Amino acid sequence: MKTVAERLIAVAGQSAEMEAWISRQLYAGQKPSQILAELGQGGFDRACATLANVHTRLALASAFTFALAFVSVAVGLR
Numbered sequence: 001m002k003t004v005a006e007r008l009i010a011v012a013g014q015s016a017e018m019e020a021w022i023s024r025q026l027y028a029g030q031k032p033s034q035i036l037a038e039l040g041q042g043g044f045d046r047a048c049a050t051l052a053n054v055h056t057r058l059a060l061a062s063a064f065t066f067a068l069a070f071v072s073v074a075v076g077l078r
Contacts, residue, residue, distance in 0.1 A: 008032045011039060 002010070012019040025035045 004032045004036060007036055011036070 008022060012022045022035060025038075026032070030038075
């Protein structure tokens with residue numbers, strides 16, 4: 001049977017994002033057992049959704065900036 005630390009290390013090894021999220025939880029003062037419990041209760045899904053949301057916002061901002069450049073050129077040609 002793995003210890004709590006070994007299980008947390010295994011989860012952190014899944015991705016750099018997960019490792020960063022776990023590190024932030026540890027720096028915030030959460031115990032490893034609390035972090036594992038949160039991961040078991042959808043904490044991992046919540047962390048992934050947060051990361052996906054950041055990527056979505058970045059994609060929308062990039063698309064808006066790209067479209068704005070074309071609108072600016074079109075208005076300037078009038």
